[in-house]
Amino acid sequence: MKKNDALKSSLSILGEIIAFDTTSRESNLELIAHIKSYLDNLGIDSRLTHNETGTKANLWATIGPETIGGIVLSGHIDVVPVDGQDWSQNPFSMWQDDDKLFGRGVVDMKGFVAVALALAPEMAKANLKIPMHFAFSYDEEVGCIGVRGLIKDVTENLPLPRAVIVGEPTSMKIIGGHKGSRSLQSIVRGVPAHSSDPRLGSNSIMAAAKLVTYLENLQQELADNADPACPFDPPYTTIDLGKISGGTANNIIPEFTSVEWGMRIVPTDDGEAIENRVREFISKEIEPGLKAVPALNDPADHAGVTTTLKNVVPPLVPDTASAAEQLIRHLTGLNNSGVVSFGTEAGLFQEVGIPTVVFGPGSITQAHQPDEFIEISQIKECIDFVDQLIDWAAQDNSQELFI
Numbered sequence: 001m002k003k004n005d006a007l008k009s010s011l012s013i014l015g016e017i018i019a020f021d022t023t024s025r026e027s028n029l030e031l032i033a034h035i036k037s038y039l040d041n042l043g044i045d046s047r048l049t050h051n052e053t054g055t056k057a058n059l060w061a062t063i064g065p066e067t068i069g070g071i072v073l074s075g076h077i078d079v080v081p082v083d084g085q086d087w088s089q090n091p092f093s094m095w096q097d098d099d100k101l102f103g104r105g106v107v108d109m110k111g112f113v114a115v116a117l118a119l120a121p122e123m124a125k126a127n128l129k130i131p132m133h134f135a136f137s138y139d140e141e142v143g144c145i146g147v148r149g150l151i152k153d154v155t156e157n158l159p160l161p162r163a164v165i166v167g168e169p170t171s172m173k174i175i176g177g178h179k180g181s182r183s184l185q186s187i188v189r190g191v192p193a194h195s196s197d198p199r200l201g202s203n204s205i206m207a208a209a210k211l212v213t214y215l216e217n218l219q220q221e222l223a224d225n226a227d228p229a230c231p232f233d234p235p236y237t238t239i240d241l242g243k244i245s246g247g248t249a250n251n252i253i254p255e256f257t258s259v260e261w262g263m264r265i266v267p268t269d270d271g272e273a274i275e276n277r278v279r280e281f282i283s284k285e286i287e288p289g290l291k292a293v294p295a296l297n298d299p300a301d302h303a304g305v306t307t308t309l310k311n312v313v314p315p316l317v318p319d320t321a322s323a324a325e326q327l328i329r330h331l332t333g334l335n336n337s338g339v340v341s342f343g344t345e346a347g348l349f350q351e352v353g354i355p356t357v358v359f360g361p362g363s364i365t366q367a368h369q370p371d372e373f374i375e376i377s378q379i380k381e382c383i384d385f386v387d388q389l390i391d392w393a394a395q396d397n398s399q400e401l402f403i
């Protein structure tokens, strides 16, 4: 395929897949069916894994031999909501202005998916010695949920790949590491009473405020103890505190307050240990006060704090010698790699023993923004890269790179 045809095809596929509103809360099955039929027409089989309710699916496809040692191009096909954002045109109808393409998901990260699909005919023709796989997943934006089912399916049922490239926007620079995350919710339950006599109740908002202050102090402590050699920015584990709600009226002592919090963890920190410190503070410093209400008959049954771990995304631990990083260095001539503070599914692939890097077109600063855009030059760079990858995977001696 000529470079120009590959670009044309990438842009037309990107326009098509942007038009499917795959905001994480929506079903993605129409887009999955669209991609599947495109691959079917090329003689490429797809394998789907669904969520529990059957409303969303991941797609896995293999081009080339059904053997171990393949290279995975991984991307999520869900997008973040456009609610409340000021877009100058319809976010689900891609438009071009000069050398940029606009639309929800062009950079995060349907642009990468479109390039992979546009080059699928090349891959199918190339007599690949090393298989190439597509891993397109749902619900990445809400905690890398979907890809977990896909990884389980691959590791349990299919020949293991050698390396994964997660095509999140990195401006085509190698990202070898990222932070992990933990998301939690604490539901504080107090004792409701008339505000005229606070002694008869137990105020869940006041108790939640203690948790908030503790988290603020913890954030400061983590920053104060940052390791100067830590490559991340910020160079320490940070606290998320993103949502709080509680109370019903100003003349009622509030019974319930919910605090959603969490952290973004550098790979050298133990997120579970940090979580346990917070839990200990809650049980030692918050719960006794909540339960200490004279009017309460059975405090243990009512007042207290329930903290639930909602989601864990493992970090991507930097490994410059990994097969994934060595492959990209070899193909692109890049000789360094960086780290980022946002999470991706890369840590989940690494966790099951498959070397992984993040490497994709466009800038992360455009992700989740109104009038999200990607520069066409970035799409071109990505096409060049995948072209090189195909050439490499078609050589007889490509495996030598890893020996």
Ligand SMILES: [Zn+2]
Pocket (backbone or CB within 6 Å): 076, 108, 109, 140, 168
């Ligand atoms: Zn993304």
